[in-house]
Amino acid sequence: MTETNASVFDMAMEQFEAAADLLQLDDDVRNKIKYPERCLIVSVPVRLDDGRIQRFEGYRVQHSTARGPAKGGLRYHPRVNLDEVKALATWMTWKSAIVGIPFGGGKGGVCCNPKSMSSGELERLTRRFTTEILPFIGPEKDIPAPDAYTNPQVMAWIMDTYSMNKGYCVPGVVTGKPLELGGSMGRIEATGRGVFFTIGCAAEHLKLKLDSLQVCVQGFGNAGSVVARLLDEAGAKVIAVSDSQGCVYNGNGLPPGKLIDYKNRTGSVSGFPESEPMPAEDLLHCPCDVLIPAALEDAITEDNAAGIRARIVAEAANGPTTPAADRILQAKEVFLIPDVLCNAGGVTVSYLEWVQSIQQLFWEEADVFKRLQNIMRQSFKTVLDISVDRKVPMRTAAGMVGIERVARATRLRGLYP
Numbered sequence: 001m002t003e004t005n006a007s008v009f010d011m012a013m014e015q016f017e018a019a020a021d022l023l024q025l026d027d028d029v030r031n032k033i034k035y036p037e038r039c040l041i042v043s044v045p046v047r048l049d050d051g052r053i054q055r056f057e058g059y060r061v062q063h064s065t066a067r068g069p070a071k072g073g074l075r076y077h078p079r080v081n082l083d084e085v086k087a088l089a090t091w092m093t094w095k096s097a098i099v100g101i102p103f104g105g106g107k108g109g110v111c112c113n114p115k116s117m118s119s120g121e122l123e124r125l126t127r128r129f130t131t132e133i134l135p136f137i138g139p140e141k142d143i144p145a146p147d148a149y150t151n152p153q154v155m156a157w158i159m160d161t162y163s164m165n166k167g168y169c170v171p172g173v174v175t176g177k178p179l180e181l182g183g184s185m186g187r188i189e190a191t192g193r194g195v196f197f198t199i200g201c202a203a204e205h206l207k208l209k210l211d212s213l214q215v216c217v218q219g220f221g222n223a224g225s226v227v228a229r230l231l232d233e234a235g236a237k238v239i240a241v242s243d244s245q246g247c248v249y250n251g252n253g254l255p256p257g258k259l260i261d262y263k264n265r266t267g268s269v270s271g272f273p274e275s276e277p278m279p280a281e282d283l284l285h286c287p288c289d290v291l292i293p294a295a296l297e298d299a300i301t302e303d304n305a306a307g308i309r310a311r312i313v314a315e316a317a318n319g320p321t322t323p324a325a326d327r328i329l330q331a332k333e334v335f336l337i338p339d340v341l342c343n344a345g346g347v348t349v350s351y352l353e354w355v356q357s358i359q360q361l362f363w364e365e366a367d368v369f370k371r372l373q374n375i376m377r378q379s380f381k382t383v384l385d386i387s388v389d390r391k392v393p394m395r396t397a398a399g400m401v402g403i404e405r406v407a408r409a410t411r412l413r414g415l416y417p
Contacts, residue, residue: 012087014323019399029407036063042132046125048117058129060108063089065183067407070106073147080109094402101351101378106142110341112151126154130161139172145350146176172357175350184353185365192226194345196317197376198337204310211235214288218242219295220269223316228256242280246270249278279388293320300325315339330393338395341383
């Protein structure tokens with residue numbers, strides 16, 4: 001299958017097969033853990049503010065529950081479809097296993113344009129979607145979290161809808177909740193902070209100093225903005241940033257704090273005073289030490305990978321690099337931190353939040369960040385050791401870690417009935 005007609009789920013399956021072959025995984029286990037356990041498609045009718053009823057389509061996929069409840073984000077985006085959600089759920093399975101937390105992989109979404117919807121419409125959409133998937137979610141079954149264009153408020157609506165149906169408060173049904181409803185300190189910036197920790201590990205491995213790095217960030221949402229700010233605080237220079245509306249550049253360094261404030265006021269980084277505009281497609285080819293794709297899937301393809309001039313590519317987004325592009329970057333000796341490791345900070349702190357919600361015992365932010373740092377650094381070392389010992393790319397090594405752990409759990413559990 002060519003890259004042109006391959007789907008994002010095909011990409012996930014190709015990555016799986018590469019790692020499974022190196023593990024010499026037997027067909028019985030391979031076929032059991034490769035595919036999603038269940039895929040749910042629901043119709044979501046919503047009354048709009050003008051009185052009309054519009055139907056949306058929603059999805060929830062549980063790829064694996066071999067190691068624990070399904071865990072994964074919920075996104076609202078016009079591009080959401082079943083194929084994408086299946087791929088994202090698959091990556092969540094390996095991601096949870098790589099960082100050693102007792103979750104499986106899940107993902108969900110609604111195909112909609114949240115930017116054109118009012119707060120009331122989004123609330124009614126969320127509550128109706130939650131009602132449709134109610135039998136499939138729960139603290140012991142499947143735990144949604146924020147993803148693209150969803151946030152703590154959306155998680156609060158899901159928690160409330162679920163709790164009202166149960167007849168009592170169930171804070172553990174979602175993570176990424178507001179602090180007032182049992183959310184965890186540090187959860188909002190967990191993904192970006194995890195990316196920051198893995199970049200630090202990669203720089204250490206490559207004998208680079210953080211305070212000498214030049215950084216480009218594609219996608220200035222939650223993850224991209226947080227990692228940009230943290231790298232800036234560590235002395236690195238963020239020289240280019242893009243979002244869905246535009247791209248800005250300053251060779252002397254952009255101030256992420258001011259850029260975040262500017263985007264919060266205007267809705268985009270475009271037009272930031274301390275910068276010059278740059279074509280968005282040029283950001284990927286900008287000379288830098290670290291390139292952080294933090295937007296959506298398929299950002300780096302065989303058509304643009306050859307022009308990448310970064311020493312490190314840190315995948316803050318899910319699935320930003322196609323298999324063909326992977327091979328090009330490997331030939332160029334670019335050090336790639338794969339998504340299932342790089343952006344695992346989100347699911348790691350989601351796990352910490354879930355534990356806190358169940359126990360009703362909460363940690364300070366410094367405790368959460370320390371636990372996150374320890375987990376990310378140890379996970380990076382585990383993947384790097386396999387990459388070096390087996391002479392395989394970091395993505396394959398990460399897949400081997402995650403798949404082997406899920407396979408082991410599957411063998412131990414056996415087959416029912």
